[in-house]
Amino acid sequence: MKIAIYGQYYKENTEEIIAKVLAVFGYYKPQVAFESNFYDVLKENNLLNEDFPVFSSHKELDGYNMFISIGGDGTMLRAATYVRDKNIPILGINAGRLGFLATVQQEHIEDLLPLIFEGKYKISSRTLLTLDYDGKDKALEDLDYALNEVTVSRKDTTSMITIETCLNGDYLNSYWADGLIISTPTGSTGYSLSCGGPILTPEVNSLVITPIAPHNLNARPLVIPDDTFIELKVSSREEQHLVSLDSRIISIDVETTLRIRKTDFNINLVEFPQEKFLDTLRKKLLWGEDKRN
Structure with a gap:
């Protein structure tokens, strides 16, 4: 062995x-x-x-x-x-x-x-989840996998950001919040849980969308099939926002369309x-x- x-x-x-x-x-x-x-x-x-x-x-x-x-x-x-x-x-x-x-x-x-x-x-x-977007640095390709979650959040501001969210090409919502978490079942016991998301058992074929401190209290965590193609676009007073894949954080320009999907392994x-x-x-x-x- x-x-x-x-x-x-x-x-x-x-x-x-x-x-x-x-x-x-x-x-x-x-x-x-x-x-x-x-x-x-x-x-x-x-x-x-x-x-x-x-x-x-x-x-x-x-x-x-x-x-x-x-x-x-x-x-x-x-x-x-x-x-x-x-x-x-x-x-x-x-x-x-x-x-x-x-x-x-x-x-x-x-x-x-x-x-x-x-x-x-x-x-x-x-x-696992993977992230793609236009202008992505090829040096990040070895680090673009997330076992727990992909999270978008505000940068250099105390103001909330707006996260326009589409599922399989259909508009879902524009979250006005500090950020948004796209969590796997593995990550459902992590950051998503601390923000009020549900716990999923590992074998469940689902993902969780959990807003971080949303201004509209009607914005609740949402469980979706794990084969859903997710697109996010952030608007903010600042020029950039943060994206984290588990513990790895990068800065991305606002109005950039982020494409998140389940990996094929x-x-x-x-x-x-x-x-x-x-x-x-x-x-x-x-x-x-x-x-x-």
Whole structure:
């Protein structure tokens, strides 16, 4: 088995996580490669006692069987831009706080990680969104995928913006708000949720349109089929507005038509029987918790 490992930061628990991961690998003997920047960080902190191959882009991941992300949900989102259309399952080891995507907690590494070698896991297929617009910089093509959401928002102003929204060529609404979120089922537990959007289970073939602080309180979140072609056009007092794809933010001129659609490939997340989505939902959102009982 060939395994790629990715992380973004060195944290207090990184040493313990790496030690546990390498201990499991020492027993099963997979071929292991580290993302180059993460590898340098681990070397600088003396966490690796041998040399490993490195990779720096999705083009170098041919032939890999598993992609392990070490960090929080933000690291998982960045991991998706490496894997893209290669259908490599992504396993998230949580070194952060919330962990909706990175569901393997460090105290369970030694119990759960061996299951990938024994084939005792399931694949949760997740929808991705892609963004296109006239004048798009070709340098952004490797980063134009969003696992959670595509968001338009105001820039350099306290004034609201107007987001003209069309679905499959038909006019829906002009949202007068701070912004608008186009969320996948995966992202429905993130920014969209904090703005009042509904939670979707991962297997639902839908997207959510959620306005951010709309001035018209009748503008409610809307669930649409995930094969809907979405067009957005922002009007503002400023010359530019912001567009974010997960955590990656760019500035785009107002009156530019943004074209958002589902990609023709999905991201595959590893799911263990002990860490199902509904279990994660209850634990992370504290459903059923009541101090009176």
